[in-house]
Amino acid sequence: MTIRLLLADDQALVRGALSALLGLEPDLEVVAEAGSGADVVTAVLDHRPDVALLDVEMPGLDGIEATAEVRRTAPQTRVLIVTTFGRPGYLRRALQAGASGFVVKDTPAAQLADAVRRVHQGLRVVDPQLAADSLVAGESPLSQRETEVLRAARDGSPVSAIAARLFLSEGTVRNHLSAAIGKTGAANRTEAVLTADNFGWL
CATH class of the missing domain: 1.10.10.10 (Winged helix-like DNA-binding domain superfamily/Winged helix DNA-binding domain)
Incomplete structure (x- = not known):
């Protein structure tokens, strides 16, 4: 069975690289791309991907806000955050918004493909170092x-x-x-x- 993917990142070069890497996997197919958080929900509704891979920092809606919108409007699409910014607060907020996974962009291609498969199966995938950092940092003290x-x-x-x-x-x-x-x-x-x-x- 082919797992249908949406890639969202405001950098076209990054989207292209991710698409090329994941496209090498026989069971993964990139069916849509988005360059901003605001375009994510429309693309999800138009293409019905199984897994949406979202960056955090994007114009308009950020990836965490987009995650909440995707989960609200298309609950059958699971979300995997793939970001440069491995910050504990981002991880906590992404999971609270409904993301199934959170990995950083320097994750090896084979591990990223495996993360996509596991998220598609309904499992939670979190970068282990980031999970540890998040526990140490705790929740935001700010109102x-x-x-x-x-x-x-x-x-x-x-x-x-x-x-x-x-x-x-x-x-x-x-x-x-x-x-x-x-x-x-x-x-x-x-x-x-x-x-x-x-x-x-x-």
Whole structure:
């Protein structure tokens, strides 16, 4: 039986390489590709793949948000996250969104093909080092609002701009930033963004 695949990555070169590698396997067939998270659900509904391989960082919807949408609209399609960014927070959030597996892009081709088969069988596949790191890192200490404020602060926007974007008062934004700095053990908001980003909490 052939396992039908969808590949989603915003880099065409990466999609092409994955397609070529997986296409060498006699039981795997790439039936669709997507270059953004927003295109994933449409492609899944149009092509009905058995397994969708999604990157995390894509324009529009990220891979984790796209995973939740795929599981909601096409529950017969299983999701395997294949990403450069092996961050503990990403793993936790991806599994919570309904992903069946999470591997990094430098996984050898034979192991990736095996991961696809196992996910298709209904098994869970997680990079073992990442699983261990996730247990050590624990869940994000940030509240939903603190996470939103830190995300908005990523580009270095002033407090006034963040407040306007999130429809909050400047004082509230400062309070959330201060709390996030304390919870991440950072010295300032730039460091807090960096720490949260590295753990995959944003």
